[in-house]
Amino acid sequence: MKKLNNLKKRGLRNRKKLKSVSTNRYRVSVFKSLKNISAQIIDDKEKKTIVSASSIEKEIKANKKKKSETSILMGEILAKRAVEKKITKVYFDRGPYKYHGRIKMFAESLRKNGLEF
Helix, strand or coil: CHHHHHHHHHHHHHHHHHCCCCCCCEEEEEEECCCCEEEEEEECCCCEEEEEEECCCHHHHHCCCCHHHHHHHHHHHHHHHHHHCCCCEEEEECCCCCCCCHHHHHHHHHHHCCCEC
């Protein structure tokens, strides 16, 4: 229970800090499980998801080799979908996860493929 509470605390703390940065930008929210990773770009003013991508999708599952490679591929796909919708400036909401490992690879892949944050 203590670990779960610490994760919730970290998630709330990170989102509180991000509220000050969120002026006229969309939020990239990430969810990570032991096998999969999913992300979405959210408009907080209208409370709607604009673009999303998940490692459960058929095209990503076909190319899946390692979890780290899947994270990089997810970043590329989400960035391409965002650029198609003319989204370039976002802020990265990592939630309760540390900026390390698969989350870091995902964020660097987003940056490399055209999103600014």
